[in-house]
Amino acid sequence: MQAKAIYIWDLLIRIFHWSAVILISLDYWFLEGGDTLHTWAGYSLGAIVVVRIGWGFAGTTHARFADFFPTPARLRSHLARRSLAPGEGHNPLGALMILAMLGLMALIVISGWMQTLDRFWGEPWVEQLHEYSAELLLFMAVVHVLAVLTVQRISGVPLVKPMLTGWRRLPAGNVDSEER
Amino acid sequence: MISRGLIALVLAGVAPVALAAADCPKAPKEQWMHVLDMQKKIVNEYGFAIKRFLTDGHCYEIYGWGLNEKGDEFVQVEVYFNPVTGDIVKKKIKD
Numbered sequence: 001m002q003a004k005a006i007y008i009w010d011l012l013i014r015i016f017h018w019s020a021v022i023l024i025s026l027d028y029w030f031l032e033g034g035d036t037l038h039t040w041a042g043y044s045l046g047a048i049v050v051v052r053i054g055w056g057f058a059g060t061t062h063a064r065f066a067d068f069f070p071t072p073a074r075l076r077s078h079l080a081r082r083s084l085a086p087g088e089g090h091n092p093l094g095a096l097m098i099l100a101m102l103g104l105m106a107l108i109v110i111s112g113w114m115q116t117l118d119r120f121w122g123e124p125w126v127e128q129l130h131e132y133s134a135e136l137l138l139f140m141a142v143v144h145v146l147a148v149l150t151v152q153r154i155s156g157v158p159l160v161k162p163m164l165t166g167w168r169r170l171p172a173g174n175v176d177s178e179e180r
Numbered sequence: 181m182i183s184r185g186l187i188a189l190v191l192a193g194v195a196p197v198a199l200a201a202a203d204c205p206k207a208p209k210e211q212w213m214h215v216l217d218m219q220k221k222i223v224n225e226y227g228f229a230i231k232r233f234l235t236d237g238h239c240y241e242i243y244g245w246g247l248n249e250k251g252d253e254f255v256q257v258e259v260y261f262n263p264v265t266g267d268i269v270k271k272k273i274k275d
Contacts, residue, residue: 034274116256121243122231122232122244
């Protein structure tokens, strides 16, 4: 059986994704708030989020916001179809999650930076905003991983591999399934 | 199997956070220093400026400013105190 491979995630997207995983894990579990390293890991996260947002306008097909922005029409049709097109990047529900997580990352970086200013140092609401949004981001990451694994299993469309190699390999029999 | 590994990672998500906190010995409240005595000690003996004073678990805690390691600049500090003796339990100074 001949296999067909589709290029889904470009190198920048993959580097962004796994750098975000590493930086967030470092700051959440290993580097205590207030430490220089925690701060710099946070600023690095901010920098790659900015690059990712820029890439959302200038990047390859599936990197662009226009490609996956979850408009109500797209969400409705996705929910009605309840399936994935093999050549698809973020599906509309996944896109909602990705936008929310990008927003949360920005919020976490900004509220973290604010605590370095004397004006907001020790300010309870800034501290809580930083901590609660980090908890929420972690919860969403868990949902994200579970959703990826579930959807991958149900649809038979590989989702994990493309985020590692860039390529989605489909068995030949599966390729005509744009409508499934 | 990739999925198994990922699920294990997800479950590791319940592992504790690297949160800033300190361990102070548990002591009955009537043995605690009065807040004002604690604050006098913090300002007069340790030389910190207090922005926020609070109780964190079994500790007194402040957010404020103090001299840096080199002793040439006032920087942000977060300090935990033993509420019975007033000793510094943990001190985080911005470098």
